[in-house]
Amino acid sequence: MRHHFATSFRAALVAAALLPMLLAGCAKPAKDYMAIPNRPNQVSLIDLEERKVVRTCPLPGRYGSGTLQMSPDKRTAYVLSNQFENIYGVNLDTCEITFSAIQSEGNTRIKTTAAFAVSADGTELYVHQNPSLLLRDRYEVQEPRVAVYRIADGLKAKPVRSFPAPRQVILMQTDAKGTLYLAGRDIYTMDTATGAYSVKLESQTRKEARYGQRDVLSIWPLGQQSNEFIRMYTVQRFADETRKPETAELMWGYERIDLATGEATTRDFGPLNVVLFSGMTRPHHPNEMFGALSQLQKFDVEKQQLIKSVDLEHSYYCVNFSTDGSKVYLSGTFNDIVIYDAETLEKLGNIQLPGGDMSLATAQVFPRAP
Amino acid sequence: MKKANIWPALCLALVPFLPAQANEALLRHNCGACHGDPANPEAPLSRISEQRKSPEGWEMTLHRMQTIHGVQLSDPEGKSDSAGVLFQLVKYLSDTHGIAPAETAGLRYTLERRHNAVDIPEDAEYAVMCTRCHSNARVALQRRTEPEWRNLIHFHLAQFPTTEYQIGGRDREWFPIAIDRTLPKLAAAYPLQTPEWEAWQKAAKPALAGRWRVTGRMPGKGDFNGIMTAEAGDADSYSVSLVGEFSGGEPLHVDGHSVVYTGFEWRGNLETDSEHYLQVLEASADGSALSGRMFPFDHPERGIDLQARRDDGTPRLLAVSPAQLKRGSTATLTLSGSALAGAPQLGAGLKVERIVSRDADRLVVEASAAADADVGARAIVVGKASLPAALTVFDAVDRVEVSPAYTVGRVGGSEGSQPEVQGRFEAIAWANGPDGAAGTADDLRIGPVKAQWSVAPWNEKAAEDGDLRFAGTMDKDTGIFTPASAGPNPERKQGTNNAGNLKVIATVGEGEAAVRGEGQLLVTVQRWVNPPLW
Numbered sequence: 001m002r003h004h005f006a007t008s009f010r011a012a013l014v015a016a017a018l019l020p021m022l023l024a025g026c027a028k029p030a031k032d033y034m035a036i037p038n039r040p041n042q043v044s045l046i047d048l049e050e051r052k053v054v055r056t057c058p059l060p061g062r063y064g065s066g067t068l069q070m071s072p073d074k075r076t077a078y079v080l081s082n083q084f085e086n087i088y089g090v091n092l093d094t095c096e097i098t099f100s101a102i103q104s105e106g107n108t109r110i111k112t113t114a115a116f117a118v119s120a121d122g123t124e125l126y127v128h129q130n131p132s133l134l135l136r137d138r139y140e141v142q143e144p145r146v147a148v149y150r151i152a153d154g155l156k157a158k159p160v161r162s163f164p165a166p167r168q169v170i171l172m173q174t175d176a177k178g179t180l181y182l183a184g185r186d187i188y189t190m191d192t193a194t195g196a197y198s199v200k201l202e203s204q205t206r207k208e209a210r211y212g213q214r215d216v217l218s219i220w221p222l223g224q225q226s227n228e229f230i231r232m233y234t235v236q237r238f239a240d241e242t243r244k245p246e247t248a249e250l251m252w253g254y255e256r257i258d259l260a261t262g263e264a265t266t267r268d269f270g271p272l273n274v275v276l277f278s279g280m281t282r283p284h285h286p287n288e289m290f291g292a293l294s295q296l297q298k299f300d301v302e303k304q305q306l307i308k309s310v311d312l313e314h315s316y317y318c319v320n321f322s323t324d325g326s327k328v329y330l331s332g333t334f335n336d337i338v339i340y341d342a343e344t345l346e347k348l349g350n351i352q353l354p355g356g357d358m359s360l361a362t363a364q365v366f367p368r369a370p
Numbered sequence: 371m372k373k374a375n376i377w378p379a380l381c382l383a384l385v386p387f388l389p390a391q392a393n394e395a396l397l398r399h400n401c402g403a404c405h406g407d408p409a410n411p412e413a414p415l416s417r418i419s420e421q422r423k424s425p426e427g428w429e430m431t432l433h434r435m436q437t438i439h440g441v442q443l444s445d446p447e448g449k450s451d452s453a454g455v456l457f458q459l460v461k462y463l464s465d466t467h468g469i470a471p472a473e474t475a476g477l478r479y480t481l482e483r484r485h486n487a488v489d490i491p492e493d494a495e496y497a498v499m500c501t502r503c504h505s506n507a508r509v510a511l512q513r514r515t516e517p518e519w520r521n522l523i524h525f526h527l528a529q530f531p532t533t534e535y536q537i538g539g540r541d542r543e544w545f546p547i548a549i550d551r552t553l554p555k556l557a558a559a560y561p562l563q564t565p566e567w568e569a570w571q572k573a574a575k576p577a578l579a580g581r582w583r584v585t586g587r588m589p590g591k592g593d594f595n596g597i598m599t600a601e602a603g604d605a606d607s608y609s610v611s612l613v614g615e616f617s618g619g620e621p622l623h624v625d626g627h628s629v630v631y632t633g634f635e636w637r638g639n640l641e642t643d644s645e646h647y648l649q650v651l652e653a654s655a656d657g658s659a660l661s662g663r664m665f666p667f668d669h670p671e672r673g674i675d676l677q678a679r680r681d682d683g684t685p686r687l688l689a690v691s692p693a694q695l696k697r698g699s700t701a702t703l704t705l706s707g708s709a710l711a712g713a714p715q716l717g718a719g720l721k722v723e724r725i726v727s728r729d730a731d732r733l734v735v736e737a738s739a740a741a742d743a744d745v746g747a748r749a750i751v752v753g754k755a756s757l758p759a760a761l762t763v764f765d766a767v768d769r770v771e772v773s774p775a776y777t778v779g780r781v782g783g784s785e786g787s788q789p790e791v792q793g794r795f796e797a798i799a800w801a802n803g804p805d806g807a808a809g810t811a812d813d814l815r816i817g818p819v820k821a822q823w824s825v826a827p828w829n830e831k832a833a834e835d836g837d838l839r840f841a842g843t844m845d846k847d848t849g850i851f852t853p854a855s856a857g858p859n860p861e862r863k864q865g866t867n868n869a870g871n872l873k874v875i876a877t878v879g880e881g882e883a884a885v886r887g888e889g890q891l892l893v894t895v896q897r898w899v900n901p902p903l904w
Contacts, residue, residue, distance in 0.1 A: 084531070111531045132528035137404045137416050138521045139528035141545065167545060168534050185543070204541070215541055294864060314858075314865050 037066040039356035057095035066361030074368040117172040163195025173229035212236035270299035283325035331363040426902035468632030470570035480507035482663040483670035516557035575633030576657025585689040592617035593691040685755040698741040712753020719743025770887030788896040795849035797821035797876035821876035828871040841870025
């Protein structure tokens with residue numbers, strides 16, 4: 001009886017909490033969208049079911065990097081713009097610019113590579129800053145830092161907190177518990193209240209007798225569709241601890257944070273035959289790792305084997321998936337997004353963006369009500 | 371296309387000729403706002419006074435001040451426009467804060483735009499920290515105080531923040547390494563004050579007016595032979611005319627002017643009706659010789675290696691062309707020099723059959739080699755003039771070396787801003803020597819010989835991708851490879867550009883006696899940043 005009551009009570013609570021969402025959902029069920037910036041300097045919202053651009057919103061200033069993170073409610077896209085300096089929040093339903101972090105000020109020029117993230121509750125934005133002082137007759141490189149902006153401060157946002165941070169941080173992500181991850185030479189966690197940081201996952205500082213030093217080039221904060229923060233590494237793997245060069249195999253591997261649990265894992269997932277730029281695991285198929293550049297490749301993580309490789313019509317930098325994991329979306333390069341079947345790697349179609357090259361842009365895919 | 375290159379290479383030479391002599395006042399007028407000390411107007415200008423550079427180095431600095439910092443160069447007396455002021459400042463800075471001749475030894479390849487030069491610094495870390503982007507010479511042709519080298523490192527990361535994320539940067543703690551390890555090395559190896567610079571500042575600088583006897587060689591066209599006259603103008607400038615021809619008979623006549631920087635860095639700016647050439651020559655300390663390279667403004671890869679010797683009336687033999695003669699054969703040889711008089715002596719086993727023509731500059735002879743003439747390089751004598759190792763007598767070509775063994779060509783043209791960069795090859799013949807084995811100490815270098823040229827896919831991948839069809843065309847007679855046009859090619863796999871990886875094949879001789887040599891040509895994409903110094 002008691003059990004029954006508890007269950008009913010919990011169900012009622014859940015129903016009450018979900019009611020507005022359910023009502024909205026009845027009218028307009030959630031479906032997959034993509035947000036993606038491209039040149040000259042704009043961001044588009046794409047209805048992936050219809051394969052159509054719903055809306056294209058202009059951004060201020062010059063293009064680049066085009067790194068994009070979504071607000072938790074999937075209504076606002078935060079885009080690193082103006083040559084790696086300013087972050088703008090744009091409402092994708094109205095094209096209104098609701099937030100801006102203009103980082104450079106006075107004689108301090110600040111650049112961000114691709115490292116910024118939005119807090120799980122959507123109230124704060126974290127950004128890794130590389131400041132330089134532009135003096136009268138010389139430049140002076142300053143120590144990097146993580147700046148915290150309050151999103152409610154809107155167009156006049158200034159850092160509300162600022163903490164010393166490691167150099168060479170390229171990516172950032174937050175998890176459901178509010179932990180901030182910084183991916184640089186290693187992957188660090190930072191306490192966003194105190195700025196205390198420590199190594200969560202060794203990458204370059206890892207010492208393994210059978211391995212060389214890892215190399216990571218990852219400037220796309222990807223993985224939310226699989227609830228992960230993931231980046232790929234390449235590494236030389238030797239037959240044994242004597243590290244004879246003739247025994248070296250070139251391997252792909254990943255460094256992964258589970259965004260639900262905060263658990264960090266790292267492992268090799270397959271042989272390096274071609275260069276790949278970005279990758280993530282297929283939603284609902286954690287044993288399948290996908291990567292792309294001139295080829296789209298699918299790996300069996302457990303067996304460390306390439307399952308299938310297809311040549312692409314041109315290079316694509318950025319991998320993403322539909323929420324159900326059935327389709328792969330490739331973006332970056334030109335204004336052309338291509339869709340592949342995640343099971344068969346057969347091409348399903350293209351979506352053309354208005355405007356020009358996406359270059360280093362991040363494409364985020366997310367389900368939401370229209 | 372000429373204006374496409376963002377660096378008006380030697381724009382110093384492009385400006386109308388300016389007799390005005392720059393001075394400290396002009397420097398302070400243009401640079402003092404940022405580099406002067408308002409509290410002490412007599413103090414040396416910051417940064418500028420703490421470094422020394424080549425003329426091209428100073429040109430790049432001034433160019434950067436204009437493009438990045440918006441400097442408007444001006445002449446308070448209103449005599450010169452901004453380009454004129456830039457020229458005068460480069461001249462003044464090169465003269466007062468230049469690089470001494472001895473300090474350029476082994477590093478002139480960058481000044482001479484020899485873009486295929488391979489120069490790997492001994493220090494492996496240095497190679498990654500600096501020369502993964504720059505030539506070694508770009509670094510080593512500068513001298514700075516330690517604080518000034520530090521400023522340069524800060525400039526690099528502040529201006530190009532991706533430096534520490536690029537390959538060779540992200541695999542290490544780039545900035546701490548640059549400051550803690552690279553900086554002390556640079557400061558020790560390339561300090562502001564050196565004995566070489568002190569000595570050169572005191573040395574008398576040669577006057578370079580006169581009649582110059584010029585010899586040289588250009589891959590694809592052969593040996594060059596000419597006369598250059600230089601008439602002195604104001605401020606270390608000269609009016610210059612160069613008239614000559616290649617061994618194939620093609621004439622070359624260029625007129626223009628030159629300016630001498632730092633007392634020895636000759637920069638000529640010369641034109642034919644259709645082509646604009648730059649001369650980058652080094653004057654010897656005594657002013658008797660000039661050596662270096664001359665190349666079209668838009669195509670540094672199409673260069674002529676030049677040596678010039680002042681014609682002061684002394685009999686001199688400077689070159690023999692061709693510089694090889696096969697045993698048992700007869701050939702026409704051109705002996706180039708100055709004040710040539712007297713009988714030509716080719717040495718034992720060689721005979722002058724007849725003198726075809728002669729004057730003081732040139733002696734053309736028909737020469738024959740006996741079947742048992744001594745094999746090897748020998749001196750040639752004309753009257754009182756002699757030239758050691760002027761002619762190589764050989765028996766047979768045993769192997770052919772393609773030179774350069776590896777080079778990079780670039781697609782270009784189309785609608786793009788960059789012209790194509792050719793690959794230019796020569797076939798260097800070798801004999802195996804008495805031991806009959808290739809690659810041993812007794813091998814005899816016969817020298818550049820005529821060859822038939824072709825290209826083939828370098829490997830299976832190149833064959834599969836159709837590189838041979840798309841990358842460009844090789845001229846079978848000259849060894850000049852011209853890359854195809856730039857831009858994505860819809861006919862290619864993945865719509866890629868006309869890049870290619872090719873084997874370059876030189877065939878010397880015919881039939882069963884033919885000897886083949888191979889090199890590699892990588893045809894790649896355009897280089898978008900083309901400053902005078904790489």
